[in-house]
Amino acid sequence: MTAAIDTGDTAWMLVATALVLMMTPALGLFYAGLVRSKNTLNTFMMSIAAIAVAAVTWAAVGYSLAFDGNGGLVGGLGNAFLSGVDFAPRQGGTIPELVFFAFQATFCIITVALISGAVVERMRFGPFLVFAALWSVLVYAVLAHWAFGGGWLMSGGTLDFAGGVPVEMGSGFSALAAALVVGARKEWGRQALLPHNAVYVLLGAGLLWFGWFGFNGGSGFGTGHPSVLAFTNTLLCPACTLVVWFALDLVRGRKVTAIGAATAIVVGCVAITPAGGYVSPGWAMLLGALAALPSYAIIVWRTRTRVDETLDVLAAHGTAGFFGILFIGFFAQASWNGVSDGLFYGNAAQLGDQALAAFAAPAYAFVMTFVLLKLIGAVMPLRASDREEAMGMDVVQHGEEAYVTGEGAILLLPDDVGKAPVVPVADPG
């Protein structure tokens, strides 16, 4: 078996894996910029926590449930705790299964991190860790099995190149459920809650786009045509989303906004994720342009509702992922992808397969997340008290601040820690 390893494919997949892992801290930066300064670290830490938790659960059982065997609903436990995962390739692969495992792990990690966007600024850190662990196994691994691991969607003919089902719709519709269960921030709808650093948001979006070349470009699992096509589409599609987003901003507010641009980059990258290796570059550009419309509309609409899905995971990921999955059904081209045509090229059945995924995945993600968080909430409080929320989650949950000045900080020697609650301080007035 080892003879089937392709060194070029393996080299690229090693790099692609590292690129996708970088997307999670990039997402942390993106999210941290979008919240108020008192919640910067907690928001960033939710992404870092996703790495900690999901990498472990993925190695323990997640990978096995997603990729062991061809069961309809869920895989087996044959690869639990990395059993049998070594230097030999998987069936039909050209890279060591260890690399395949690591690449897929980074997908699970970022998906968990994405959901945090729905609950930042009020969810407690502990329950989030518990949620991350359970969600990565019960929701992500199952959806990944359906779409990638030989489950019923994949064997039924649904095309999902890099994760429109498990990553994008999985996170987007789970985020909606999470926002409903955890509830809105206390000032939501009464006060303006503004992003505290638009530069972080732009930089985070830029790094996400950079990492997305590994995400989509690696989802052909080598250096063949699908990877090359997806790689280039990852450049073209988000660029077109940006152009259309600029136009929408201009029409609506007469100014092109920076945070709008950062959002457009993410929306464009999401839209091309399922379709990357299946549609021509020309259609990818149309996809990018059109995908801007529903996401933009949902962002505008969502802020008028009582749903505090704080960082618009549903609009950016759920909606654009849904759109990208359906788009394949229309514009997939066998002459480009070597697999299947869409409706536009005479194969209406493909659209049916895509539509099935576009409704099954959101339904599963939403219901499971809703139930899971209700159960966790029955055991421990999901959110901080109003008082703690007002102080900011950084100090309350982590005992640190993002922008500490050091003025007024009194060093506590090891012996003093835990004693002497109040030390007299010079009169500030």
Next chain:
Amino acid sequence: MKLVIGIVRPEQANQVLEALHKAEVRGFSMSRVQGHGGEVERVETYRGTTVQMGLSEKVRFEVAVSDNFVEKTVQAICEGGRTGEVGDGKIFVVPLDHAVRIRTGDSDEGAVTPVSR
């Protein structure tokens, strides 16, 4: 004419703004300050260095008002700033000798009364 100085929690600043607006107090300035009252201090740890934060972020409102607005202003700041926990802040009312509106040269009561446009 008095100068009302209100020092409140930053997270209550918006509430105070709202209350001042409702009380029809239109002119004021605010600044970020750091201070220490009776509140229990926060202990934070940065990679092994544990510190006690002796200063807390506060927001300081300064409102120059004519005498019949003093009580309304104090009420508004109190109402907007109160959470009931130690550290809600203080209000000081001090006499004001003289005020000038730069644009018109109006002085005293005229300078601290909003003009209707």
